[in-house]
Amino acid sequence: MxxxxxxxxxxxxxxxxxxxxxxxxxxxxxxxxxxxxxxxxxxxxxxxxxxxxxxxxxxxxxxxxxxxxxxxxxxxxxxxxxxxxxxxxxxxxxxxxxxxxxxxxxxxxxxxxxxxxxxxxxxxxxxxxxxxxxxxxxxxxxxxxxxxxxxxxxxxxxxxxxxxxxxxxxxxxxxxxxxxxxxxxxxxxxxxxxxxxxxxxxxxxxxxxxxxxxxxxxxxxxxxxxxxxxxxxRFDGPTVPGGTSGAPGRVMTAEQVNTVIRAAESKIGMPYVWGGESDREGGYDCSGLVQYAFAQAGIKMPRTADIQAFAGWRLPYSQAQPGDLLTWKNDPTFNGVSHIAIYLGNGKMVVARHTGTLIQIQNVYLSNFWGAIRVNPQLAATKA
Structure with missing residues (x-):
C-alpha cells in the first residue's frame, strides 16, 4: 500500500x-x-x-x-x-x-x-x-x-x-x-x-x-x-492482518516487549522536551522516548516518528498488542506520521505528548490515527 x-x-x-x-x-x-x-x-x-x-x-x-x-x-x-x-x-x-x-x-x-x-x-x-x-x-x-x-x-x-x-x-x-x-x-x-x-x-x-x-x-x-x-x-510498510509472528528477528520476543514497556514507563513524570532523547537533556519527545525504550531491548530504532512508523508492519488499532507503536498524522503540511506512542494494552499507551506536559500513561485516542506498527527489529535497524 x-x-x-x-x-x-x-x-x-x-x-x-x-x-x-x-x-x-x-x-x-x-x-x-x-x-x-x-x-x-x-x-x-x-x-x-x-x-x-x-x-x-x-x-x-x-x-x-x-x-x-x-x-x-x-x-x-x-x-x-x-x-x-x-x-x-x-x-x-x-x-x-x-x-x-x-x-x-x-x-x-x-x-x-x-x-x-x-x-x-x-x-x-x-x-x-x-x-x-x-x-x-x-x-x-x-x-x-x-x-x-x-x-x-x-x-x-x-x-x-x-x-x-x-x-x-x-x-x-x-x-x-x-x-x-x-x-x-x-x-x-x-x-x-x-x-x-x-x-x-x-x-x-x-x-x-x-x-x-x-x-x-x-x-x-x-x-x-x-x-x-x-x-x-518512504513507502508504507506491508499491512499483514495477524500472523506476523514469523521467523526469529521478524518481530520482538516477549522479553523484548517487556523490556521496552518497562523502559518507557521508567520515564513517566519526566518533562516532554522537543528533540530530547536522554536524561541529560531533561526529558524526551515522542520519538526520542521510543528510541530510548527500544534501545534498552537491544533494538536500534531510527530517530524520528515519520521513520519509526516504517520499522515494521502496519496494523489496524483493533489488532494492536502491547509493545506495538501507535502512530498519528497530525501535520497538515505533509502526508506523514508526526506523533508516536508505545501501546501498553487495554486501551492504554505511554507517550510524550508536547511541550508543557509530562511523559504519562493515557487512554488511546483515534483522531488522526494512522495505524499500529508491529516492529521488525531487523527492518528497524536498517532504517536507523
Missing part, C-alpha cells in the same frame, strides 16, 4: 544529516533583524512584507530530491556545473546549510531561493504562495512538530543563530520541508544576515540513476570533505 500522493516525504538514510551538514554556525550579526510585518487574510500565516514587494515565482512543477550534498565551505561554481552535467542528474538546487540554534534548539537550517526551492518540498508546502512570500520577506519557517509540539508560536519572534550570538526573526509559518532533521528554512538573504555559509550544499534530483554510483561520481567532482546523504522516498 502506498500513499495516494506521489510526492512522498524523503528521509536521510545511510549518512546522518548531522554529519552531512558539516557547518556549525559560529557567528551572527549582533543586531536584531526586524522586517516589516503584515498579517495575511485569514490570519493563519504572517507575511514579513507586502506581497507586492516579496512575490515569489509560481510553482511550475514538483521535484523529488534524491541526494543532499553539503560542505563546510562554499561549493565552487565550476564543480556545481560539473554536477549538473553528470549523466542521470536531472535537477540541482544550491542551498545554504548549517546547524544552528532556533528557539533554543540546535537544528538543521537551510537558506534557500524560495521561488525555486519550493519545488523540492512536499506538495502542501510547495503549493503555498504565502509561505514562500513570508520566507522571501525575512521570516523563518519551522517544521510543524517543532512549532506545535516544541512550543514556538506561529507569528512569534524567535532567536536564531550561533550559540553565543543570535538574532530575532519572525516565525512566518509551520511547514515541513521533507528532509529529515531540517527543521527551519530561511531565505538566502536571511541566512547571510545570521552568518550562515553561502552555497555550501546541493539538493540533487536523479530519478533514474544508481544513487550509490552517483554518490561516488560526485565525490570525485566536489572538494575533499564534501559529504553526501541519500534521500530515500
Amino acid at each position: 502506498r500513499w495516494a500522493s506521489r510526492r512522498m516525504l524523503p528521509t536521510v538514510v545511510g549518512v546522518s544529516l548531522a554529519t552531512t551538514i558539516a557547518a556549525d554556525l559560529a557567528m551572527v550579526i549582533a543586531g536584531p533583524f526586524h522586517p516589516p510585518s503584515l498579517r495575511l487574510p485569514g490570519g493563519q500565516l504572517v507575511a514579513a512584507a507586502d506581497s507586492t514587494s516579496y512575490h515569489v515565482a509560481a510553482l511550475q512543477k514538483t521535484i523529488t530530491p534524491h541526494l543532499l550534498v553539503a560542505s563546510a565551505q562554499t561549493l565552487p561554481a565550476d564543480a556545481i556545473e560539473k554536477v549538473r552535467q553528470v549523466k542521470g542528474v536531472k535537477d540541482v538546487e544550491v542551498v545554504d546549510a548549517a546547524r544552528a540554534y532556533v528557539g533554543g534548539k540546535r537544528v538543521g537550517v537551510l537558506g534557500v531561493e524560495p521561488s525555486t526551492f519550493r519545488a523540492y518540498t512536499p506538495q502542501a508546502s510547495a503549493k503555498s504562495d504565502a509561505l514562500w512570500n513570508n520566507i522571501a520577506g525575512g521570516d523563518v519557517a519551522i517544521s510543524f512538530t517543532m512549532g506545535q509540539d516544541g512550543g514556538i508560536p506561529l507569528a512569534s519572534q524567535t532567536r536564531i543563530g550561533g550559540k553565543d550570538h543570535q538574532t530575532s526573526v519572525r516565525v512566518g509559518a509551520y511547514a515541513t520541508m521533507g528532509i529529515d532533521q531540517v527543521d527551519a528554512v530561511v531565505s538566502h538573504y536571511t541566512a547571510q544576515m545570521i552568518g550562515m555559509p553561502s552555497g555550501n550544499a546541493l539538493l540533487v534530483s536523479a530519478p533514474h540513476a544508481n544513487l550509490t554510483k552517483l554518490r561516488g561520481k560526485l565525490a570525485e567532482l566536489l572538494p575533499k570533505g564534501t559529504k553526501t546523504a541519500t534521500l530515500e522516498s
Whole structure:
C-alpha cells in the first residue's frame, strides 16, 4: 500500500544529516533583524512584507530530491556545473546549510531561493504562495512538530543563530520541508544576515540513476570533505492482518516487549522536551522516548516518528498488542506520521505528548490515527 500522493516525504538514510551538514554556525550579526510585518487574510500565516514587494515565482512543477550534498565551505561554481552535467542528474538546487540554534534548539537550517526551492518540498508546502512570500520577506519557517509540539508560536519572534550570538526573526509559518532533521528554512538573504555559509550544499534530483554510483561520481567532482546523504522516498510498510509472528528477528520476543514497556514507563513524570532523547537533556519527545525504550531491548530504532512508523508492519488499532507503536498524522503540511506512542494494552499507551506536559500513561485516542506498527527489529535497524 502506498500513499495516494506521489510526492512522498524523503528521509536521510545511510549518512546522518548531522554529519552531512558539516557547518556549525559560529557567528551572527549582533543586531536584531526586524522586517516589516503584515498579517495575511485569514490570519493563519504572517507575511514579513507586502506581497507586492516579496512575490515569489509560481510553482511550475514538483521535484523529488534524491541526494543532499553539503560542505563546510562554499561549493565552487565550476564543480556545481560539473554536477549538473553528470549523466542521470536531472535537477540541482544550491542551498545554504548549517546547524544552528532556533528557539533554543540546535537544528538543521537551510537558506534557500524560495521561488525555486519550493519545488523540492512536499506538495502542501510547495503549493503555498504565502509561505514562500513570508520566507522571501525575512521570516523563518519551522517544521510543524517543532512549532506545535516544541512550543514556538506561529507569528512569534524567535532567536536564531550561533550559540553565543543570535538574532530575532519572525516565525512566518509551520511547514515541513521533507528532509529529515531540517527543521527551519530561511531565505538566502536571511541566512547571510545570521552568518550562515553561502552555497555550501546541493539538493540533487536523479530519478533514474544508481544513487550509490552517483554518490561516488560526485565525490570525485566536489572538494575533499564534501559529504553526501541519500534521500530515500518512504513507502508504507506491508499491512499483514495477524500472523506476523514469523521467523526469529521478524518481530520482538516477549522479553523484548517487556523490556521496552518497562523502559518507557521508567520515564513517566519526566518533562516532554522537543528533540530530547536522554536524561541529560531533561526529558524526551515522542520519538526520542521510543528510541530510548527500544534501545534498552537491544533494538536500534531510527530517530524520528515519520521513520519509526516504517520499522515494521502496519496494523489496524483493533489488532494492536502491547509493545506495538501507535502512530498519528497530525501535520497538515505533509502526508506523514508526526506523533508516536508505545501501546501498553487495554486501551492504554505511554507517550510524550508536547511541550508543557509530562511523559504519562493515557487512554488511546483515534483522531488522526494512522495505524499500529508491529516492529521488525531487523527492518528497524536498517532504517536507523
